Amino acid sequence: MRGAPASPSRPGARRRALLRSPALLAGLLSVAIALLCGLERAGWRVRWVDALERASLDQRFRWRGPVPTTGEVVIVAIDDATLERRPELYQRRAGTAALVRALAAARPAAIGIDQVYVDPEELLSPELGARIKGHVEKDMPVGAGPEGQAEALLREVARELTGDAELASAVAAAGNVALAIHLTQESGDGRPLPDPATLRHGRYGQQDARSPPIRIAEAGLVSLPELVARARALGGITVEEDPGRAVRTIPAAWRVGDAAYAPLSVQLVALREGLGRAELAFLGGEASLQIGARRVPLGADEAVVLNFRGGPGTFPTVSAADVVEGRADALLRGKIVLLGVTYFGHDVVRTPFAGDLPGVELQATAVDTILAGDPLVRSSALTDALVTLISGLLVSLLFAAALRAGPLARIAGVLAVIGLDVAAAALAFTRMHLWLALVWPLLAAVVAGSAALAAAYAGEALQRARLRRTFSSYLGAEVLDELLADPKALGLGGARRELTVLFSDIRDFTGVAERLSPEDLVALLNTFLTPMTQEVMARAGYLDKYIGDAVMAVYGAPVARADHAARGLATALAMHAALARLQPSLRQFGVEALQIGVGINTGDMVVGNMGSADRFDYTVCGDAVNLASRLEGLTKTYGVFCLVGAGTRAAAPPSYRFREVDLVRVKGKGRPVAIFELLAGPDGAVAEYAALDRWSAALTAFRAGDFAAARAHWQAFAAENPDDPVVRLHLGRLEGLGEAAPPDWDGVAVFHHK
Structure with missing residues (x-):
């Protein structure tokens, strides 16, 4: 069989070389996919890969299942029971003030209010409200009779118009309340921000001046100035949905002017631990933030990647109605309390565990993630590229000629590599809280495996064709078919x-x-x-x-x-x-x-x-x-x-x-x-031949050196077979040997020519 020399300078020869070596083809594809992975992770987004990767992260959460919380976060819910039994707690600022006072009485470590009170409470028209307030502020004596009763009624109405002041007073009296602020990069998605000095309670005390926050707030929603002034801290509650409309992170910082502003979760942890603003630091250059002695790693987009504990109801939750009625003090004492709305259909987000998680539970997840010290960390671009390369190279090894593996064994090997990729990603997630790339390694395994299998089949077809061309002139069709079935x-x-x-x-x-x-x-x-x-x-x-x-x-x-x-x-x-x-x-x-x-x-x-x-x-x-x-x-x-x-x-x-x-x-x-x-x-x-017994006897005698007996038998054989050239050769040989065999006789004829 003739083999043609392979010339790397010819495209056709290179293609044939790849078909002859599926392992090489798989290896080259693995390197290419690993490079693409590195580029994608470094910032060149491939939307469908990113969407699949996030979906795979959700699946890892579901494989892991719900996990216990730290037990340090309690949700006080404005739920359906509150709206039914004590609607004023949500509908009236005075009711909310009463709720805050009840919360403070339970002595929690910190209170976070997941609401923004942007506008003053208006029970009456502004003009009428102002007239009533102006009248009662004259401090006229209340006498008996209809005029006195009317004056008393006006004073009572005036008190109802002081809900904002009552709430501000309750916040100030509690001394550990963090109010929410909503910041946005879209100027049309909010109102102009107030003077940054008004928002000073929301700042990080320290920040890396070389790496300011990447999110620049152009607008937002902030509570009334009297509330902001009396709050102990302000914290951002803005969430960002990915293209799949799911929320997986909490922005770690917003830039307003030259200052960096912290999320509500960070402020609540600081309040719980009695930390001042000077002990809060945003370190964008190091992709982390500091809360006292706690170092919280951040994702590539300066966000805390949440480690979800479970679906709705994961955190201890108590109805606001029960709080004001004094039935939840023991549950709230020493805890971080988040006050938020959970009644049906209000303020929900999609997470790996549910499509309707109340927003306040998202904030609770952020706080609990920081307290537990287990935020997810996205593996580096280099790590993901290496894992992708290893996955593809493992598949390419299955097609190495030395293994001599069959198609079923190779397919099983590719599936085993895929299983290994999934297991590695799941173990890194559960044991190390590491978000390791899964889609790129799977893509490398599938593409390299599919291409190598296709090349193996194509190469085998080419080999069969080459063998058929080569051997068709040397072998019969039946034998050639058998050879093609097993050309090893x-x-x-x-x-x-x-x-x-x-x-x-x-x-x-x-x-x-x-x-x-x-x-x-x-x-x-x-x-x-x-x-x-x-x-x-x-x-x-x-x-x-x-x-x-x-x-x-x-x-x-x-x-x-x-x-x-x-x-x-x-x-x-x-x-x-x-x-x-x-x-x-x-x-x-x-x-x-x-x-x-x-x-x-x-x-x-x-x-x-x-x-x-x-x-x-x-x-x-x-x-x-x-x-x-x-x-x-x-x-x-x-x-x-x-x-x-x-x-x-x-x-x-x-x-x-x-x-x-x-x-x-x-x-x-x-x-x-x-x-x-x-x-x-x-x-x-x-x-x-006739008389073959005489031929055998002649050979025996000849080799024994009995030339006379050999001659007699061969002469008798020649008489029966006169046309036999072999007997004539032996009789001629005997004539040259004489009558007696030499001492070293062995009866062997020696030929010196081919």
Whole structure:
């Protein structure tokens, strides 16, 4: 078989090289996908990959399931029960003030109000309210009678108009209330921000001046100045949805002017631990923020990546109605209390666990994440790229030629790598709170695996086509199909196997060639070799090569055959019959008759592709092959059609008949070998001899040195078979040996020519 050298300078050759090496193709694709992963993680967003990655993060939350909270956060809910039993707690500022006083009485560590009181409370029209307030502020005495009752009623109405002041007073009295502010980068999504000095309670005390917050507030919603002035702290409650409308992070800082403003969760943790503003630091350059001794890592977009504890109801929740009625003091004492709205259909967000999580529970999750010290950390771009590369390279190894894995094993291996990617991402998430990329490694495994499988199939198809082209002239269709079903034996290198080799050659071909023109000589050869080749292929032989007029065939390779010796012998008989049928057609070339000699030997030899990596032949080599070639040459000496070696004689079925011709030492061999003439088989006969018992007796006597007995037996055999050239050769040899055998006689004929 011939292999064409691969030239990397030709695109076609490069494509063929990739098809011949699916592992290389998978490796190159893995490197490319890893580079894309690094670019995407460094800022070049691929939307569909990002969406799938976030969806995979949600799935990791669901695989992990709900986890316990720290128990340090309690939600006071304006829920359906509050609206039913005590609606004024939500509908009136005075009611909210009463709720704040009730909360303060329970002595929580901090109170966070997840509401923004932007506008003054207006129970009456502003003009009427102002007139009533102006009237009662004159401090007129309240007398008896209708006028006094009217005055008392006006004073009572005036008190109802002081809800904002009552709420401000309650906030100031509590001393640990953090109010919410909403900041936005869209100027149309809010109101102009007040003087930054008004918002000083919301600032970080320290910030890295080299890396100010990336979010610049252009507008927002802030509570009334009297409320802001009396709050202990202000904190942002702005949430940002990803393209899938889910909330997974809390912005860590907003820039207003030159200052950085903290989220409500950070302010509540600081209040709980008694920290001043100077102990809060936003460190954008280090992707973290500092709350006293706590260091909170941030995501790439300066946000706290929330570690969700579960769905709605995960945090201890108490109705606001129960708080003002004094039934929740023990639950609230020493805790961070978040006051927010949870009644049906109000202020909900989508999270990994639910599509309707109340906004106040999102704030509770942020506080609990900071307290537990387990915010998710996104792995670096380099880490994700390396994990992606490893995933793809593991898949490429499955297609390494050394593994010799089948398609099912490779598919199972790709699935195993995918499972490994999923398991690694899940373990990193649950054990290390690490958000490790999953989509890119899976993409590398699937793309590299699919491409390698496709290349393997395409390469196999190309190999099958190449093998069919290469061997179609050397093998029969049936054997070729078997070879294509299992072409593994055709790699560069050889294997030691017992095989049978046949050589055939035209007698006196040089004399024939001298009488013919080159054109007639080629036509004669084609006429002769065609039927000879057909007989080889018809018996599952492999036509190794033509050597001028000679034919070399191998049996038992490349497809293993246990009866290779019988097939070689049957071919010799078929060649003998085909030559007889061919003789009349040779007269057109001026050739009356052709004679051929056949040598067959069976033994151990090396078979395989031999040569260089660029160009090689599928052939056999070894001492047994050389002997077969010598046997074909000896057919001229002995004047017989076919000589076989002892290995072929031993492996032949009982239906074949032989005559032992001689014991010879051919050129290149030190030990003598017995040679046999093929006489007949189940498909025909080559020669018939009478008195074969005399032939056997003559050989025995000859080797024993009893020349007289040997001569007598051979002369008797010659009388029965006067046309046998072999007996004439032996009788001639005896004439030159005399009457007595020399002392070192072994009966071996030595030949020094090929």
